[in-house]
Amino acid sequence: MKQSLQMLLRDWRAGELRVLAMALVVAVASITSVAFFADRVGRALVRDAHQLLGADLVLVSDHAWQPGIAQEIANRGLNSARATTFISMAIAGENSVLAGVKAVSGNYPLRGRLRIAPAVNAPDGPALAGPRPGTVWIEERLVTALSAPVGSRIKLGASSFEIAAILTLEPERGANFFNIAPRLFMNVDDVAATGLVQTGSRVWHYLYAAGAPEKIVALEAWAKGRMARGQRVENLESGRPEVRGAIERAQRFLGLTALLAAILAGVAIALGTRRFVERHLDGCAVMRCFGATQNRLLLLFGGEFVLLGLAGCALGTVIGFVAQFFIAEILGGLLRADLPAVSMLPALQGFLVGLVLLLGFALPPLVQLKNVPAVRVIRRESGATSGSAFAVYAAGLVSLSGLLIWHGRCRAGRDRGGRFRRGGRVVRGDSLVGFALFLREFLFKKDRKEKSLFALWPRQPAPACARQRDSGGEPRSRAHRGPAPDVHAQRPRGCLAAQFPAGCAQPLSARRPARPARGSEVLLYQPRHRDPGAQPHGARPPGFREQQEDR
Amino acid sequence: MDNSKKTILSARGIGKTVKSGSSDLVILREIDLSVTAGDAVAVVGASGSGKSTLLAILAGLDTPSIGSVEVDGADLFGLDEDQRAELRGKSVGFVFQSFQLLPSLSALENVMLPLELAGRADAEAMSREILARVGLGERLSHYPKHLSGGEQQRVALARAFSVRPKLLFADEPTGSLDAAAGSGVIDLIFELNRSYGTTLVMVTHDENLAQRCGRIVRLVAGQIAGK
Ligand SMILES: Nc1ncnc2c1ncn2[C@@H]1O[C@H](COP(=O)(O)OP(=O)(O)OP(=O)(O)O)[C@@H](O)[C@H]1O
Ligand SMILES: [Mg+2]
Numbered sequence: 001m002k003q004s005l006q007m008l009l010r011d012w013r014a015g016e017l018r019v020l021a022m023a024l025v026v027a028v029a030s031i032t033s034v035a036f037f038a039d040r041v042g043r044a045l046v047r048d049a050h051q052l053l054g055a056d057l058v059l060v061s062d063h064a065w066q067p068g069i070a071q072e073i074a075n076r077g078l079n080s081a082r083a084t085t086f087i088s089m090a091i092a093g094e095n096s097v098l099a100g101v102k103a104v105s106g107n108y109p110l111r112g113r114l115r116i117a118p119a120v121n122a123p124d125g126p127a128l129a130g131p132r133p134g135t136v137w138i139e140e141r142l143v144t145a146l147s148a149p150v151g152s153r154i155k156l157g158a159s160s161f162e163i164a165a166i167l168t169l170e171p172e173r174g175a176n177f178f179n180i181a182p183r184l185f186m187n188v189d190d191v192a193a194t195g196l197v198q199t200g201s202r203v204w205h206y207l208y209a210a211g212a213p214e215k216i217v218a219l220e221a222w223a224k225g226r227m228a229r230g231q232r233v234e235n236l237e238s239g240r241p242e243v244r245g246a247i248e249r250a251q252r253f254l255g256l257t258a259l260l261a262a263i264l265a266g267v268a269i270a271l272g273t274r275r276f277v278e279r280h281l282d283g284c285a286v287m288r289c290f291g292a293t294q295n296r297l298l299l300l301f302g303g304e305f306v307l308l309g310l311a312g313c314a315l316g317t318v319i320g321f322v323a324q325f326f327i328a329e330i331l332g333g334l335l336r337a338d339l340p341a342v343s344m345l346p347a348l349q350g351f352l353v354g355l356v357l358l359l360g361f362a363l364p365p366l367v368q369l370k371n372v373p374a375v376r377v378i379r380r381e382s383g384a385t386s387g388s389a390f391a392v393y394a395a396g397l398v399s400l401s402g403l404l405i406w407h408g409r410c411r412a413g414r415d416r417g418g419r420f421r422r423g424g425r426v427v428r429g430d431s432l433v434g435f436a437l438f439l440r441e442f443l444f445k446k447d448r449k450e451k452s453l454f455a456l457w458p459r460q461p462a463p464a465c466a467r468q469r470d471s472g473g474e475p476r477s478r479a480h481r482g483p484a485p486d487v488h489a490q491r492p493r494g495c496l497a498a499q500f501p502a503g504c505a506q507p508l509s510a511r512r513p514a515r516p517a518r519g520s521e522v523l524l525y526q527p528r529h530r531d532p533g534a535q536p537h538g539a540r541p542p543g544f545r546e547q548q549e550d551r
Numbered sequence: 552m553d554n555s556k557k558t559i560l561s562a563r564g565i566g567k568t569v570k571s572g573s574s575d576l577v578i579l580r581e582i583d584l585s586v587t588a589g590d591a592v593a594v595v596g597a598s599g600s601g602k603s604t605l606l607a608i609l610a611g612l613d614t615p616s617i618g619s620v621e622v623d624g625a626d627l628f629g630l631d632e633d634q635r636a637e638l639r640g641k642s643v644g645f646v647f648q649s650f651q652l653l654p655s656l657s658a659l660e661n662v663m664l665p666l667e668l669a670g671r672a673d674a675e676a677m678s679r680e681i682l683a684r685v686g687l688g689e690r691l692s693h694y695p696k697h698l699s700g701g702e703q704q705r706v707a708l709a710r711a712f713s714v715r716p717k718l719l720f721a722d723e724p725t726g727s728l729d730a731a732a733g734s735g736v737i738d739l740i741f742e743l744n745r746s747y748g749t750t751l752v753m754v755t756h757d758e759n760l761a762q763r764c765g766r767i768v769r770l771v772a773g774q775i776a777g778k
Binding site for chain 2: 003006010011013014016279282283285286287288289290291292293294295296373374375377378379
């Protein structure tokens with residue numbers, strides 16, 4: 001190792017390694033900066049996505065919850081909140097309007113915030129707690145329909161309430177209110193007094209839980225086994241599939257960028273190594289004359305490259321770390337959200353990818369170096385460079401296929417997890433089309449490879465959207481539930497714009513027949529209705545939903 | 552010296568044939584040669600007569616098609632490639648027509664290289680000393696590209712002698728030098744030969760150099776002509 005270090009310093013001083021080191025540093029810097037950024041964006045997306053759910057996990061029931069469940073959530077050290085939704089006539093003087101009532105506990109929502117305003121058209125702000133007992137918050141539409149401004153009173157069933165604020169944002173709803181009943185928020189403790197909820201009423205009961213991810217996972221597993229008829233567990237994926245799809249897209253895009261950098265760097269490293277090998281063939285032959293064994297040469301140069309790799313990757317990681325701040329600064333304005341703090345995982349990822357790149361592209365030609373015959377010192381043409389050029393190309397090919405196989409394994413791992421299912425790609429037509437498809441397949445694979453580079457460390461559950469796209473555009477069964485929901489995506493303030501990229505917003509429109517061409521890559525889903533208040537009268541009978549529940 | 556009576560290098564029945572196209576090309580045939588320790592042997596002959604090939608085989612850099620070579624009592628071709636390399640590192644030095652200095656190493660580091668490969672802790676001190684002996688004590692940190700041909704060959708000589716080899720093989724050591732630089736190098740070779748007792752085997756076209764060797768082996772078409 002000491003001699004490798006000496007060799008490294010000597011070669012560095014002689015300028016033999018600069019191109020190589022530069023390629024490596026650039027590769028690692030671009031991979032890490034993108035990984036850092038993607039990681040932060042990913043976590044911001046998940047964080048904000050949970051705001052759209054109002055919690056980390058939601059339990060939904062069409063009848064009152066058995067008492068043990070809420071207790072269990074609390075026992076597990078998780079925060080919990082509850083809500084009840086139903087449809088009721090709201091009456092103010094002469095006027096009456098059907099309102100979608102949501103009665104919530106004081107700490108609702110656990111993730112994100114409701115926003116309220118003191119009066120119509122007044123600036124709004126986040127609500128720190130739900131409505132106090134005896135008060136309601138109503139949507140502006142309700143104010144208009146009832147001619148009931150803030151401060152006036154409305155009647156719900158047997159009780160009367162003071163209108164305390166205008167509700168301007170309910171992140172959990174995530175959809176606009178055209179064909180659904182306008183929202184009315186009240187305190188859950190007031191529900192009993194209204195007399196509106198009786199056996200047989202169409203009421204939904206919600207339990208919300210939030211807390212440490214592993215506890216949530218445990219709770220989810222626990223709860224799934226205990227759901228009675230008419231009850232279900234919703235997580236981000238099942239509750240808001242569109243968000244999951246957007247997250248996937250954003251990460252795929254960022255991953256592709258890093259992949260491109262990695263491929264270019266791989267080529268640069270291969271070329272740099274080739275130059276290095278050509279310039280060291282004579283030296284190696286001389287060293288063999290002077291007694292160096294093949295293993296000795298391999299260790300010497302292998303060690304030199306490992307040291308170079310460590311130094312280059314470290315420098316690249318630091319540069320990537322710094323660069324991601326600039327990226328976040330530049331793109332931060334577009335994202336309209338605070339990114340979470342940097343985590344160190346991407347540094348490790350970039351570092352390791354850099355080492356794999358260097359060793360994958362550089363070690364095989366270095367092996368060629370040790371094989372140089374000593375007789376080359378006397379007869380120059382022995383061990384000519386054509387052999388080593390071939391070796392470099394072969395090595396590049398091998399490492400590239402290695403990466404592809406590696407990636408394939410990762411993907412296969414995911415397949416086993418049932419997360420992805422790739423539809424068969426039909427190769428047809430003449431050879432040109434075949435070649436084009438091959439290229440496409442190749443690129444597609446690389447796209448996935450990059451994802452798997454980032455997926456070396458399991459971080460987030462795999463996407464729901466990919467499943468749809470890959471299964472040839474068949475809509476999910478649950479997508480057909482209920483009348484066409486209304487899905488003009490309403491983007492809650494403070495949420496990432498990237499959650500609703502153009503490609504994703506498109507299929508949000510439920511007015512389009514939900515059946516794109518087979519193989520189409522359009523993301524397909526319809527947000528599912530969780531809220532009976534969001535449905536017009538005469539919706540399906542209760543129980544319809546249960547039949548299609550949980551495949 | 553008791554050393555001087557010993558045979559340090561002996562070759563028996565060396566033949567080298569290479570395939571060229573459909574026919575076999577005979578480069579060397581039936582070479583028998585033995586060299587006594589401390590001697591200086593010049594191998595001369597026309598271009599293409601097989602001098603370099605013979606030298607490479609004697610040094611264990613190349614393998615013969617037939618025959619055997621013993622260096623310092625060890626059967627060269629009974630050893631594998633790595634064992635030969637170790638033997639070379641221990642007891643053999645080389646000088647080449649094209650110097651073969653490593654361009655990324657300074658003069659001092661080039662001389663240190665064989666010593667480092669041998670794992671010598673005093674590599675630097677020894678190298679400084681021998682570079683001073685070849686008259687380059689002031690040029691230690693210079694790179695080969697900044698040295699003249701004669702100076703480069705003197706660095707190569709210092710490198711070859713740094714491990715105090717028993718045998719020195721040289722392939723046209725003066726072939727790339729003008730007469731003045733060449734004779735300087737020749738003087739140096741014999742001076743080092745005297746002070747270290749090194750056995751010299753040199754391929755050369757240089758009459759001046761050949762005449763100073765105690766023995767001349769003439770190769771004609773791959774065979775030794777007169778002894
Ligand atoms: N591996 C080989 N394949 C084919 N031909 C070879 C090989 N090695 C040597 N030769 C041929 O053998 C002959 C002798 O080569 P060698 O280099 O030993 O000659 P030389 O006496 O050193 O000549 P010069 O004085 O020009 O250096 C040459 O014709 C050369 O082309
Ligand atoms: Mg020759």
